[in-house]
Amino acid sequence: MSLEKNTQAVGWTRDQMAERAALDIPDGSYVNLGIGIPEKVARYVPQGREFIYHTENGLLGMGPTPEVGEEDADLINAGKKPVTAIAGAAYFHHADSFAMIRGQHIDVCVLGAMQVAQNGDLANWSTGAPDAIPAVGGAMDLVAGVKTIFVITQHTTKNGIAKLIEACSYPLTGQGVVSRIYTDLCVIEVTSKGFELVELAPNVAFDTVQERTDAKLLDPNNIAEQS
Template sequence: MTEFTPMSRKQMAARLAQDIPDGSTVNLGIGIPTLVADYIPEGREVMLHSENGILGMGPAPAPDAINPWLINAGKQHVTLLKGGSFFHQADSFAIIRGGHLDLCVLGAFEVAQNGDLANWATLDANMPPAVGGAMDLALGAKRSWVITEHTTREGAPKLVEHCAYPLTALGAVQRIYTNLAVIDVTERGFVLRDRVPGLSLEALQARTGAKLHIEEHADA
């Protein structure tokens, strides 16, 4: 059996950051998505937005350069790039709901093969539901990408035929970045674009709860 090494969360974030188009305005959701800010390629102009009222976030600050008053929506310390701005949360949601975001990057509990997203509540009574701005972001941004581990800690697939958890948005997701692969959501369903070295298609399919399609130009 061929050995493969899943990507770390930082590697996942770096992989996604490589695909963000130059000139994009992007919201990074709470959790793994916030790591993307640390890996925006040098020389690429990407304006990062946070729903608590920031536009122009930079990477995480060095431990000795933390501004305790400057945080993102996940209450993590951030930096502000030249030209960045602060504003009321109502104005921030006007940006989201007005369709002014090119892309949002969200975490997920499940993503269905038709792009349905479930990321705000599970059936676990010990995990309180917390929708935050996810519903607004998933539907308000021009594109929605998900970054998440490919399976749960118990090994259950997060990429499924139909979501079992409460839905955040219907048909909202266009692309998924996991620790094993990059997968597009299309009219055909899940289309494999990339996968970690050494991972066979059969092994990836066994960890996926819906059929994976392959196109000739995919890295297969």
């Protein structure tokens, strides 16, 4: 196990990013998880805490993926994948579901991102390319209505292009909405001053993160020196 870890690239795996984000979700939170890496957060609920998962297609108290053969086409999540309902779950229609979101009843939403700007602007629904089919789903409602927005994303694109930047070039999902960012390299808090380093992944240097971020990375708590 430890050998395997040592041969891996620097920084956190997708599962470790999800595990790190889960640590910051308070006990008793109502949580909405976006599609992709955010879905993994449900596997890493810290011991002694209980989260209630909301899926915007009408279920509060979403449980894990069913066993093979136990899937129900009428019981799915926002990604249209089969899920289960926990004991104590509730079903409701779409307007009630989005009242939970838009009425600020959901505590935390964890989303993926194409770009996050240093002022908390998020772009995660469209590259604005002329031949793309625009599709927004519930992303704009979530960022406008949920109290705390966490983003989990690789620090850069597959081609090494920065995703954490001074200003988004893609069409926005929402303005100034992101609170925290969990990447493979670090945890960043979005503040009124910009990106502030909260934690570095093991064996990741501050300079590496700054190099891969197209905005000033602040370190008021001297995290770089402590790690």
